[in-house]
Amino acid sequence: MFRQAYTSNKMPSIGPSSFGAPGMKAADRPSRGAGSSDAPAKQKPNLNRVLPEMWQLMKPRRLLLGGSFLLMVINRASGLVLPASTRYLIDNVMGQHLLSQLPLIIGVVVTATAVQGITSYTLTQLLSKEGQRLIAELRIKAQQHIGRLPVAFYDANRTGALVARIMTDVEGVRNLIGTGIIDFLGGLLTALFAFGYLIHLSVQMTVVTFIILVIFGLILQRAFKTIRPIFRERSKINSEVTGRLTESLGGVRVIKGYHAEESEARVFAAGAHRLLANVISSLTAQSLMSLASTVVLGVVGALVMYLGAHQVVDARLTTGGYVTYVMFLAFMIAPIVQLVSIGTQLTEAAAGLDRTSELLSEQTEDVEPGRIHDLGGLRGEVAFDNVTFAYDPGKSVLHGISFQSHPGTVTALVGSSGSGKSTIISLVCAFHTATSGQVLVDGVDLATVRLASYRSQLGVVLQETFLFDGTIRENILFSHPTATKGQFEEACRIARVDEFAERFPEGYETIVGERGVKLSGGQRQRLSIARAILADPRILILDEATSSLDSESEAMIQDGLNHLMKGRTTFVIAHRLSTIRRAEQILVIEAGNVVERGTHESLYALGGRYYDLYTRQHGLETNLFLAPGEGDKIEEPETTEV
Numbered sequence: 001m002f003r004q005a006y007t008s009n010k011m012p013s014i015g016p017s018s019f020g021a022p023g024m025k026a027a028d029r030p031s032r033g034a035g036s037s038d039a040p041a042k043q044k045p046n047l048n049r050v051l052p053e054m055w056q057l058m059k060p061r062r063l064l065l066g067g068s069f070l071l072m073v074i075n076r077a078s079g080l081v082l083p084a085s086t087r088y089l090i091d092n093v094m095g096q097h098l099l100s101q102l103p104l105i106i107g108v109v110v111t112a113t114a115v116q117g118i119t120s121y122t123l124t125q126l127l128s129k130e131g132q133r134l135i136a137e138l139r140i141k142a143q144q145h146i147g148r149l150p151v152a153f154y155d156a157n158r159t160g161a162l163v164a165r166i167m168t169d170v171e172g173v174r175n176l177i178g179t180g181i182i183d184f185l186g187g188l189l190t191a192l193f194a195f196g197y198l199i200h201l202s203v204q205m206t207v208v209t210f211i212i213l214v215i216f217g218l219i220l221q222r223a224f225k226t227i228r229p230i231f232r233e234r235s236k237i238n239s240e241v242t243g244r245l246t247e248s249l250g251g252v253r254v255i256k257g258y259h260a261e262e263s264e265a266r267v268f269a270a271g272a273h274r275l276l277a278n279v280i281s282s283l284t285a286q287s288l289m290s291l292a293s294t295v296v297l298g299v300v301g302a303l304v305m306y307l308g309a310h311q312v313v314d315a316r317l318t319t320g321g322y323v324t325y326v327m328f329l330a331f332m333i334a335p336i337v338q339l340v341s342i343g344t345q346l347t348e349a350a351a352g353l354d355r356t357s358e359l360l361s362e363q364t365e366d367v368e369p370g371r372i373h374d375l376g377g378l379r380g381e382v383a384f385d386n387v388t389f390a391y392d393p394g395k396s397v398l399h400g401i402s403f404q405s406h407p408g409t410v411t412a413l414v415g416s417s418g419s420g421k422s423t424i425i426s427l428v429c430a431f432h433t434a435t436s437g438q439v440l441v442d443g444v445d446l447a448t449v450r451l452a453s454y455r456s457q458l459g460v461v462l463q464e465t466f467l468f469d470g471t472i473r474e475n476i477l478f479s480h481p482t483a484t485k486g487q488f489e490e491a492c493r494i495a496r497v498d499e500f501a502e503r504f505p506e507g508y509e510t511i512v513g514e515r516g517v518k519l520s521g522g523q524r525q526r527l528s529i530a531r532a533i534l535a536d537p538r539i540l541i542l543d544e545a546t547s548s549l550d551s552e553s554e555a556m557i558q559d560g561l562n563h564l565m566k567g568r569t570t571f572v573i574a575h576r577l578s579t580i581r582r583a584e585q586i587l588v589i590e591a592g593n594v595v596e597r598g599t600h601e602s603l604y605a606l607g608g609r610y611y612d613l614y615t616r617q618h619g620l621e622t623n624l625f626l627a628p629g630e631g632d633k634i635e636e637p638e639t640t641e642v
């Protein structure tokens with residue numbers, strides 16, 4: 001069915017095997033010209049890609065970042081006033097009873113604390129808000145980019161994984177513009193400043209503690225190496241779990257229908273446990289780091305006590321100097337420990353950004369080289385000239401297809417399931433490009449056409465109508481948002497949407513529910529026909545429903561369709577005998593070849609494959625045509641006169 005081109009409608013495969021495992025999913029198939037974002041996680045974020053991308057994000061914000069950095073310097077410097085003044089408090093005020101110095105010391109400390117508070121507040125306001133703005137900006141960019149990727153990309157990637165790409169992966173970058181990077185620099189600066197002051201107070205103690213801290217730094221570096229791939233893997237698992245969950249929630253009817261709730265629960269539990277294992281392994285690394293920092297603090301503290309006591313006793317250091325030393329030491333060590341968590345945040349940001357930029361580097365279909373022609377208003381002459389097509393290199397599914405469809409005519413495609421009907425339609429829609437041969441529209445090769453200029457003249461009515469959880473009006477106007485009230489009402493009248501919509505208390509403002517669940521199958525189809533009428537396409541694609549509607553709905557839909565097809569070039573994957581009989585051209589497709597072509601009468605008279613399919617079907621349903629493999633039930637051959 002043509003529905004396959006819209007992978008968002010795919011039903012989930014049931015069973016535990018599809019959690020990233022090789023198997024039957026389209027997600028696992030290599031796809032022509034489209035990279036898979038579900039590709040196995042690389043060990044490290046690709047810095048060649050991430051660094052320029054980081055710079056691109058930071059460049060327009062460099063003033064903000066520069067200003068914030070200045071504020072951060074003031075903030076950290078004012079934070080050092082309290083420990084620095086302690087030395088004067090102890091040695092001068094307390095030691096030498098110089099109470100006259102007390103108001104000055106208290107005044108300086110209070111002012112510094114106020115400055116510290118105000119700068120902290122301003123920094124959070126500026127940076128956190130900007131971080132959130134950046135997330136929104138990146139989400140919009142990622143969504144727009146994904147929207148412009150070829151259908152083959154969607155075939156190769158899970159819907160939910162793409163949702164996670166847009167919503168979750170970009171979250172981490174908050175730390176780049178948010179407090180992350182500025183905190184990092186601030187911490188570094190404080191540590192450096194404190195280091196200078198410590199040297200000034202005692203060279204011996206500082207050299208010893210510094211050596212210990214360098215060893216600690218090396219341990220941290222190793223720990224980061226372990227943690228980084230875990231974070232990257234986490235985003236991947238997250239998107240897989242979310243992906244599968246989105247699919248199974250969307251396919252709840254199939255799952256319940258096959259009583260597959262338990263196997264779905266198992267699949268989800270397996271995913272949740274993979275995520276848990278990942279988080280636990282990173283927590284182990286993180287707790288080891290915190291253990292290491294506690295040990296280091298203990299060792300440094302003991303050493304400073306030992307050396308400090310000796311220096312004070314030997315009168316090489318005053319008591320105030322010692323107390324200040326201890327406080328400044330904390331000011332040097334605390335930022336280093338803080339750097340651990342900031343480093344983790346930045347690593348997360350880099351991993352998320354790497355995945356986002358990997359996605360953004362996928363080539364969009366409209367920038368394919370060679371797309372140079374803009375189509376004006378179309379006549380709608382479509383021709384296939386010896387077209388061959390393969391989804392996977394070397395495995396052709398269409399073999400040298402040639403035909404012509406003239407404006408104002410209906411071309412019906414019939415044939416067994418898997419014969420290639422949807423693929424032909426995908427080529428007409430330019431979702432894929434012919435591997436060899438040409439698909440021509442008004443004599444122009446579709447491979448050279450700018451897609452927007454073509455697709456705006458294309459209309460599709462699929463058997464599984466694609467509806468948003470909005471109102472009836474929104475769903476119809478989706479194809480032509482600027483339509484006038486008159487155009488809208490006319491389309492609803494022709495498609496006979498008015499008959500049911502006006503009966504609802506809220507009329508056209510009735511919410512249709514997710515995927516239109518609150519409407520009947522026939523109502524959904526009428527809505528879809530109104531949408532196509534409003535779009536007024538030159539080329540119309542119709543995938544007729546295999547399910548039989550009640551005769552009243554059938555008649556209403558047929559009326560709408562007849563009006564819709566008038567004057568356009570229509571391609572139908574045909575299941576209604578009424579459509580097939582009225583088609584100017586029927587193409588019988590088998591195994592990727594056109595095996596017969598003609599009108600219903602000529603093909604029936606030929607007594608070949610079409611005759612065979614038709615006579616097999618005619619007794620099954622008065623107006624239903626099902627080729628082998630397409631329906632639920634095939635009756636015994638039965639010859640019936642037309």
Ligand SMILES: Nc1ncnc2c1ncn2[C@@H]1O[C@H](COP(=O)(O)OP(=O)(O)OP(=O)(O)O)[C@@H](O)[C@H]1O
Pocket residue numbers: 001002004026029155391392397415416417418419420421422423424630
């Ligand atoms: N995205 C894809 N990637 C790889 N192979 C595909 C893809 N879509 C379809 N195929 C294969 O191409 C062949 C033709 O499929 P197509 O969907 O065109 O058949 P169809 O006649 O429309 O079938 P149906 O009536 O059952 O929808 C099939 O063998 C199918 O397995």
